[in-house]
C-alpha cells in the first residue's frame with residue numbers, strides 16, 4: 001500500500017525509504033529483465049546504479065535518470081525535417097496555450113506516438129508494450145502566453161466512468177473525461193515532451209524539481225516545502241530534443257518574456273502491465 005509523506009513533520013521522505021533495501025540481489029542483462037527483477041525484489045526508488053545496471057544500452061541510461069531524477073532530456077530525437085513537418089501539420093490548430101486529443105486531431109502526431117523511435121525511448125522506462133494514452137499540444141506565443149504554476153500531473157484521460165476503489169474524483173477537461181487514479185497507475189506512466197522550437201527560460205521552458213516524483217501525491221504545503229528544500233532545474237532544450245518525465249515530477253513554466261513560439265508535443269504513455277479499464281487508449 002502506498003505510504004504518503006507525513007504532513008507537518010517538516011521533513012519529506014520518500015515513502016520507499018531505502019534504508020532497509022537489500023542491495024545484494026543479482027542483476028542480469030536486459031532492461032526488461034531489470035524492471036521485472038526490480039519490481040519483485042526491491043522497494044520502488046532503489047537506485048539503479050547501486051546494483052550495477054547495464055550501461056551499455058541507451059534504454060538503461062534512460063532508466064537510471066528517470067528512476068532517480070524523474071526526468072531526462074534526450075537530444076536530437078526528431079530530425080529537423082521531422083520537426084518542420086510537425087510544425088506544418090500543427091498549423092491547422094487555432095492559437096491557444098493547449099490542444100487536447102492531439103493524436104486524433106493531427107494524424108502525423110498519432111503516427112509519431114506509435115513510431116518505433118518514440119516507443120523505444122518509452123520502453124526504457126516502462127518496458128516493452130507501453131502505449132500512448134493522452135496527447136496535448138502546448139504552445140506559448142505573443143497572443144497565448146501563460147504561466148503554469150507548480151503541480152504534478154495526477155489525472156488521466158479515460159473513455160468511460162467506471163467507479164473503482166481508488167479512482168476519483170472525476171472531472172472533464174475540454175470535454176474529455178478525466179480521473180485521479182491510484183498512485184501506482186501514475187508511477188507506471190511516462191510523459192514524452194517533443195520540442196518543436198528551441199526552448200529556454202526566456203520562452204517559458206519547463207522547470208522541474210529533480211527527485212520530487214518519489215514523494216507521492218503532494219499537497220500545497222508539501223509542494224511549498226519541496227521548493228524550499230530542493231533546487232529547481234530549467235529544462236532548456238533544442239528543437240527535436242525530447243524531455244522524458246514522470247507525471248508525479250513537480251513542474252511549472254514561466255510566462256515567456258521573449259514570446260516566439262514554444263511548441264511542445266506532449267505524449268503520455270502507460271505501461272502494459274498497468275493496462276486496465278482506466279488506461280484504455282482514449283487520447
Ligand SMILES: O=C(O)CCC(=O)C(=O)O
Pocket residue numbers: 138148153204205206252253264266
Ligand atoms: O508546457 C508547459 O509549459 C506546461 C505543461 C504542463 O503543465 C503539464 O504538462 O502538465
